[in-house]
Amino acid sequence: MEDYKRIHIKGTAIPVRGNDIDTDRIIPARFLKCVVFDGLGEHAFEDDRIGLKQKGQDHPFDQARFQNATVLLVNKNFGCGSSREHAPQSLVRWNKGIKAIIGESFAEIFFGNCISLGVPCVTVEEGTIQKLMDLAETHPNVEFHLDVEKKKLFVEGEEIAVTLADGPQSQFLTGRWDSTAELLTDLEAVSKTAGNLPYFHHWK
Amino acid sequence: MGQSLYTKVFDRHTVRRLPSGQYQLFMGLQMIHEVTSPQAFAMLRERGMKVLYPERNFATVDHIIPTSSQARPLIDSMAEEMMQELEKNCAEFGIRLFAPSKGEQGIVHVVGPEQGLTQPGMTICCGDSHTSTHGAFGAIAFGIGTSQVRDVLATQTMSMGKSKVRKIEINGKLRPGVYAKDVILYIIQQLGVKGGVGYAYEYAGEVFERMTMEERMTVCNMSIEGGARCGYINPDQTTYEYIKGRPYAPKGEAWDKAVAYWESMKSDADAHYDDVVVYNAADIEPVVTWGITPGQSIAVNAKIPSLKNFDTDEQELVKEAFEYMDFKEGQPIKGTKIDVAFLGSCTNGRISDFEAVVNQIKGKGFKVAPHVRAIAVPGSQSVKAECIRRGYDVVLREAGFEFREAGCSMCLAMNPDKLKGREISASSSNRNFKGRQGSPTGRTLLMSPVMVAAAAFTGEVTDARELFEIAETPAGV
Ligand code: SF4
Numbered sequence: 165m166e167d168y169k170r171i172h173i174k175g176t177a178i179p180v181r182g183n184d185i186d187t188d189r190i191i192p193a194r195f196l197k198c199v200v201f202d203g204l205g206e207h208a209f210e211d212d213r214i215g216l217k218q219k220g221q222d223h224p225f226d227q228a229r230f231q232n233a234t235v236l237l238v239n240k241n242f243g244c245g246s247s248r249e250h251a252p253q254s255l256v257r258w259n260k261g262i263k264a265i266i267g268e269s270f271a272e273i274f275f276g277n278c279i280s281l282g283v284p285c286v287t288v289e290e291g292t293i294q295k296l297m298d299l300a301e302t303h304p305n306v307e308f309h310l311d312v313e314k315k316k317l318f319v320e321g322e323e324i325a326v327t328l329a330d331g332p333q334s335q336f337l338t339g340r341w342d343s344t345a346e347l348l349t350d351l352e353a354v355s356k357t358a359g360n361l362p363y364f365h366h367w368k
Numbered sequence: 369m370g371q372s373l374y375t376k377v378f379d380r381h382t383v384r385r386l387p388s389g390q391y392q393l394f395m396g397l398q399m400i401h402e403v404t405s406p407q408a409f410a411m412l413r414e415r416g417m418k419v420l421y422p423e424r425n426f427a428t429v430d431h432i433i434p435t436s437s438q439a440r441p442l443i444d445s446m447a448e449e450m451m452q453e454l455e456k457n458c459a460e461f462g463i464r465l466f467a468p469s470k471g472e473q474g475i476v477h478v479v480g481p482e483q484g485l486t487q488p489g490m491t492i493c494c495g496d497s498h499t500s501t502h503g504a505f506g507a508i509a510f511g512i513g514t515s516q517v518r519d520v521l522a523t524q525t526m527s528m529g530k531s532k533v534r535k536i537e538i539n540g541k542l543r544p545g546v547y548a549k550d551v552i553l554y555i556i557q558q559l560g561v562k563g564g565v566g567y568a569y570e571y572a573g574e575v576f577e578r579m580t581m582e583e584r585m586t587v588c589n590m591s592i593e594g595g596a597r598c599g600y601i602n603p604d605q606t607t608y609e610y611i612k613g614r615p616y617a618p619k620g621e622a623w624d625k626a627v628a629y630w631e632s633m634k635s636d637a638d639a640h641y642d643d644v645v646v647y648n649a650a651d652i653e654p655v656v657t658w659g660i661t662p663g664q665s666i667a668v669n670a671k672i673p674s675l676k677n678f679d680t681d682e683q684e685l686v687k688e689a690f691e692y693m694d695f696k697e698g699q700p701i702k703g704t705k706i707d708v709a710f711l712g713s714c715t716n717g718r719i720s721d722f723e724a725v726v727n728q729i730k731g732k733g734f735k736v737a738p739h740v741r742a743i744a745v746p747g748s749q750s751v752k753a754e755c756i757r758r759g760y761d762v763v764l765r766e767a768g769f770e771f772r773e774a775g776c777s778m779c780l781a782m783n784p785d786k787l788k789g790r791e792i793s794a795s796s797s798n799r800n801f802k803g804r805q806g807s808p809t810g811r812t813l814l815m816s817p818v819m820v821a822a823a824a825f826t827g828e829v830t831d832a833r834e835l836f837e838i839a840e841t842p843a844g845v
Contacts (some may be wrong), residue, residue, distance in 0.1 A: 184561075184685050188801045192808065193780045197432055199406040199447045200455050211808040219462070228570060237601070240681070241562055245596075247497040247511035248404060272565055272597060274498070275511065280515035317450065331389035343515060344415075347392055347523040350384065351420075353547065354525055357383045357394045362629045363490065364396075367622035 168339030170282050173264040174311040175234030178224050179297035182210070185238065186245030187274065191254040204250060205257030209304075225258065229304035234260050237297050239290075243274025252277045264310045266317065266326065268293050279332050282341050284312055286326040311338045322353035370636025372533045373489075373602055374568045377508045377633055381491045383525055390527040396490035396507075398520045399476040400427035400463065402450040403782070405493025408518035409457040421524045422462035426485060429454055429468065430475040434783045435709070435745050435772035438468045444784065462599045474748020476773045479713040481585065481710055482750055484614025487626070488603035488651035489633035493520060498714050498798065500591040503600035504584035505607055506633065508568070510598040525690035530599065532566055532642035535571035540649035544840055545833035547724065548583035549716060549796070549816035551575065553655035553665050556594040558647065561663040564596030565592055567643070570635065571601050575649045581610040582720040589715045590798050593662040604632045655812040656701050656829055657800045664800075668819070668831045672699050692789075692802055703830050704813070708793035709742040709824035710805075711769070711817050713779040716796035717747030719754050721817045726760045728836040729767055729825075736768030737827030743785065747775040769824070781806025794823035 182353040195207045213223040224230050236255065242265070243251060255262040265278065265285045278285050286291060288296070299306060299319070309318040310326070312333060317324040358364045371379075383392040405427070412419070420424060432447040442448040446736040458465040466472035466479050473479070473520040476494055480502055488506035493499060495517040502509035512526065519526045524578065536555060556563075569591050576584065584601050591599025608627055611617045618626040653667035664686070666672065674697040678686050690696065695704075711717070711725065736742040744764050746752035752774050755761050761771045778785040786806025787793055793805055793812050800812035813829065822832035830836065 182684070182688075186801050188799075192803055193782055194806070196403055197450060197782055199450055200410065201407055214808065244561070245497075245799075247495065247499075247513055247592075249407075249495075249513035249515060251419065253514075272595075273511065277513035277515065280513065289459050321493055329389075335388045338387070343519050343527055344411075344417075344522050346386065346388075347519055347525050347527065350392075351523070353383045354392075354394065354420075354523060357381065358524070361380065361394070361396065362625060363487065363618075367618050367625045367629075 168282065168342050170284060170336040173235065173284070173312070174307055175260070175263060176232055176305055177235040177237050177300040177308045178230040178233035179237040179299060179300045180224055181239060183240040184244055185242050186244055187243060187248055187251040190243065190251040196248060201250070201253040201257065204256065205259065208254040208258045215222050220345040231259055234263040235308045235310065236262045236265045237293060237300055239293060240267060240268045242267045242270050244271035247273045249277045250282060252281050254284060256281055266293065266296065266310070268344050277342050279335060280343050282334070282336070284310065284328060284336050286310065286315070286328045288324060288326055289302070292324060369639040369640045371440055372570060372635040372639040372641060373506055373600060373633055374508060374531070374533045374570065377489055377491060378530060386527050388527065390529050392525050393491060393519050393528045394525050395493050395726060396424065397480070397485055397492045398425045398517070399480050399492070399494035399499070400517070401431060401476050401494070401496065402429045402454045403431045404514050405457065405517055406450065406453045407514050408521055409461065411518045411791060412521055417522045419461040419463065419521045424524055425463045425507055425521065426480070427454060427458050427463055428466040428473050428476055428479050431776045431780065432782045433468070435773040435785060438773050449781065468749065471749045471753065473716065474750065475714045475776055477585070477589065477745035478718060478751065481505065482614070482748060483582070484611055484617035487611060488607060488630040493526065497592045498589050500596070501585050501589040501714055503588040503591065503598050505611070505631065506600055506828055507601035508598055508600065510641050511592060531568040533570055534564070534567045534643040534645065535570045535572055535641045536648045537644065538575040538649050539573045539646070540575070542575060542652060543648045545818070546654060547651050547816040547818065547839040548579060548586040550652055550655045552587045552590040553650045553657070553662065553814065554647070556590065556663045557655065557665045559594055559645070561593060561661045562595045564591065564594040567596050567789065569594070569596040569599035570598060570641070576601050577604065580720060581606060582718045585718070589661065593798055596662045601776070603630050654816060654819055654832060656819065658693060658695055658701050659686070660692055660800060660802050661685070662798065662814060664689055665814070666701055668829065670700055670701070672701060674698060702831060704829040705791065706794045706813070707791040707822050708787060708825050708826060709736070709740055710745070710778045710795040710797065711743070711820055712745030712777055713797035714747060714776070715798040716817045717745060717751065719751050721796065722746070722755050722760050722764070725817050725821045726763045728832070728838070729821060730763050734767050734825045736824045740824050740827050742769045742824040743772055743778065745772040746774045749774045755787065771776055778805050780804060783844060794820045794829065796820045796835045
């Protein structure tokens with residue numbers, strides 16, 4: 165499980181401002197007709213990007229200065245909406261791939277889907293995220309270093325505490341976020357639990 | 369202190385506590401559809417794994433299927449590709465597919481209950497957020513992502529945290545012209561789209577006890593729109609009567625055993641809840657959404673609230689909604705011109721939904737307004753067949769609705785049914801997110817099927833009670 169450990173994540177950051185950014189905005193539903201996830205990356209935030217272009221503005225995902233970023237900065241309730249994994253899948257496939265997300269809060273299913281892709285979503289206070297977003301905008305080349313073990317973000321010599329529940333944290337540290345491998349380790353217990361359910365044997 | 373159904377079902381299905389602190393939970397039933405499963409099957413194949421309990425997994429096709437014609441090859445080549453992929457996967461891994469050619473196809477959340485697969489006291493998952501629908505039967509049912517679909521295929525389990533439980537009690541009598549859809553939209557309006565995060569919702573009280581199974585499904589369907597991953601109603605006689613005799617329902621001696629188990633899983637009278645909220649049925653009016661989340665809604669006769677009525681951290685989203693919808697604070701929602709009327713989806717695409725509409729319009733000569741495109745899309749082939757048997761298709765067509773083949777259709781517009789440009793739709797579906805109905809700038813107003821029909825005829829948002837003369841019954845009657 166060595167390759168699966170997610171302890172130190174380092175990279176430049178890209179801010180996407182706004183609360184309640186839902187999965188349909190992260191990846192519009194028309195791109196869900198794929199039988200594989202390849203190619204989803206380029207369509208991340210597509211409708212928001214088009215919308216802003218029409219107004220003569222550029223979405224962060226279109227701005228040259230953020231094209232190498234791997235750490236995504238967001239506000240509240242990011243990833244609400246659908247259970248579809250296409251949203252995080254499109255983010256991990258965008259350019260260099262988003263490797264960690266820092267925000268004020270995350271939608272539950274989105275958070276879980278990110279765990280199963282090995283992407284930690286950590287939270288910080290509103291004031292902190294504003295500062296981090298401002299920093300990424302003014303200094304897009306600054307390196308963000310997320311230390312999952314210490315639950316700290318190191319940026320420009322500053323040390324910022326981040327929140328991540330112990331359960332998911334240990335999954336990243338041990339590489340156990342690869343859920344199938346973990347669940348397969350005790351199939352006997354599975355068949356025992358199943359066998360105790362009256363409906364499992366069709367009520368016989 | 370007693371336990372809630374949620375706790376009982378969760379505990380019965382817990383395999384073990386994982387090192388992550390989460391629980392490994394056994395899934396009694398997984399429903400599969402063409403959009404979120406192909407990648408999961410591909411991952412199994414890559415790893416050389418098989419499906420552990422194929423007989424606990426059932427598939428159908430709904431999201432991408434065209435509703436103009438289901439003839440193969442499907443008119444949309446991408447849809448045809450996904451359909452073939454699902455057929456191949458089901459054949460290879462030994463999973464039963466409810467196929468269009470057999471007349472069994474439909475939206476996953478319509479098909480499961482219809483087949484009698486959805487039963488009380490079970491855990492049910494599907495790679496689709498509206499899996500909460502199945503909670504109507506007293507099951508713990510929730511949407512999952514594709515990696516979890518893979519987990520469940522490979523192990524029939526997934527890892528999960530335990531939610532808190534909030535009891536939502538509504539007592540009294542709903543007023544005429546107020547439907548299950550209005551009840552759930554009202555709940556979401558009161559508690560907010562994030563109010564249910566971390567909770568399972570238990571719907572209780574006279575209103576839910578009186579509801580039919582299909583009405584209960586409408587309510588539970590939208591639990592997720594209120595942030596709750598699952599929502600349920602304790603099973604009762606109504607539940608058992610609905611299940612009895614369906615293809616996968618227990619039969620003979622097994623039936624009695626099943627009912628005994630189901631009864632034992634109900635919430636105890638003294639169950640512990642982490643939170644309780646109580647509402648009064650008489651306060652609920654027909655509801656219409658005005659914004660870009662299902663929580664941004666008002667009673668049909670109310671005015672769009674002003675910005676200052678919202679908490680500061682909500683105001684940004686409200687402004688965004690005003691701008692996107694092109695609505696102003698203080699403006700009435702009634703009278704808003706619509707372009708499209710959509711009857712259908714896993715929220716309101718069942719036989720009773722079409723029945724409610726047909727009962728209001730039959731023999732009254734209503735015609736869809738000339739500028740409105742109105743479509744009626746049954747939730748399953750069997751709903752469609754029943755509509756035809758009862759002659760609803762004729763009534764709807766005569767009134768100017770297109771009557772389509774079964775599928776998700778314009779709920780998320782992954783098939784050719786889409787809004788164009790800035791069009792506004794009156795929709796019986798469950799999501800009014802930006803771009804949800806196929807046009808990146810299209811606008812959606814969520815409401816009950818009867819309200820959709822009223823809007824279709826007048827061409828604008830209308831109080832269906834006035835148009836259809838749905839009278840308030842005098843008190844005591
Ligand atoms: S009808 Fe809509 S919400 Fe329901 S399963 Fe289909 S796409 Fe999802």
